[in-house]
Amino acid sequence: MKRLLALTAVMTVAQTISVFAANCTAEVQTVEKGKLTVAAYDYPPFSVTSGNGASGIDFDIVKRAAEENCLEVVTLTLDPAATIQAVVSGKSDVAIGSWNRTEKRAQAVSMSAPTYLDPMGIFSKDGSDSVESFIGKKVGTVQGYLWVGELQKLLGPDLKLYPTPVALAQDLEAGRIDVAADGYNSGVYLQKTADGYKGIKIVLSKPDERVQASVQAAQAGIIYTKGNESLGAALDKSIKAQHEDGSIVKALEAVGFDKKVADVGEPRMVK
Known part of the structure; x- marks a missing residue:
């Protein structure tokens, strides 16, 4: 019986992997092929770093986007200022940590669709x-x-x-x-x-x-490599889905935020 259960579990995992693979119709350009390198600093509850990698609201958002595009997540734990520089220098694909969407920031990096508000x-x-x-x-x-x-x-x-x-x-x-x-x-x-x-x-x-x-509160977003259209499209598509299925609002409410923080409205940049 145990062998049968184990075999069933293996088959389920294999089927899941096959589904992800089948959905990866467009290849996303990343620093390292097949991987999404995430620059993170410790800023709970959005980005929580540890010896085992990272977690938090922002991390879960990019992790789901990576899974939807058959990318393995690799985490770089850095100081706050170094996370953006890691993207600019090409060492990382994305940077997380509740970064606001601003016109000045968008001169050096690209910003995903809004994830939540910073009111x-x-x-x-x-x-x-x-x-x-x-x-x-x-x-x-x-x-x-x-x-x-x-x-x-x-x-x-x-x-x-x-x-x-x-x-x-x-x-x-x-x-x-x-x-x-x-x-x-x-x-x-x-x-x-x-x-x-x-x-x-x-x-x-x-x-x-x-x-x-x-x-109009500032909107947060995921920072990614300037001009990487394939990565930007993948992030935006996933973020839209996570808003639509309630994943983001549930994550925000779980840490005590008003659900209005998830009501981002139309994309905009702070001047």
Whole structure:
């Protein structure tokens, strides 16, 4: 009986491999033939690196695309800045880690169809959920974020800039500021897994034309080799299917994100 079960399992695996092979009608160009080299850094829950390779939301997205095109996944674990350079230099096919789709970035590399949003969150003790709630309060945010310029124009001296999200969180928890604008995704994940933002409510901002990031959040995507049309088409086709069958929204909800984070809309680039 055990031999029969084992034989059945082998046959099932063989049939699965045959199905993948039959579906690989177009060859995808990669750095190493038959393999998809993935540059990854540690940025949970999107890219989680370990001695055994990688995992996470972004990794699962590219892994499925690789399987659909009969490609073996090979992982390169690097520092954040080095992941993009690995693609530019031709050492890697793709880079993962919740990279935003920006016009500046697209000058050096290509970006896949949007995978999910990277929205602005509002962090407060009282549950503030709008830009309007910032008026008359001491507000904090992090240097370099997309919404900094608009908030400076709106709030003037009532806006305090911080060098890191950690410094921002410390002042918010201590009551030195009333409310903060920070990355929704990273905040929710840190609060859930690392006991961060104690006593703080994190919500998606309501749309407000005065701060465009609250109206149209930045879209994340998978970075890939500039001009590699076959790889881009394979990634885009797979990402579309993963949106349609609910795989991406399920992965986002599993780590505590609002399902709206999966509602990417039409592809766009941040200027």
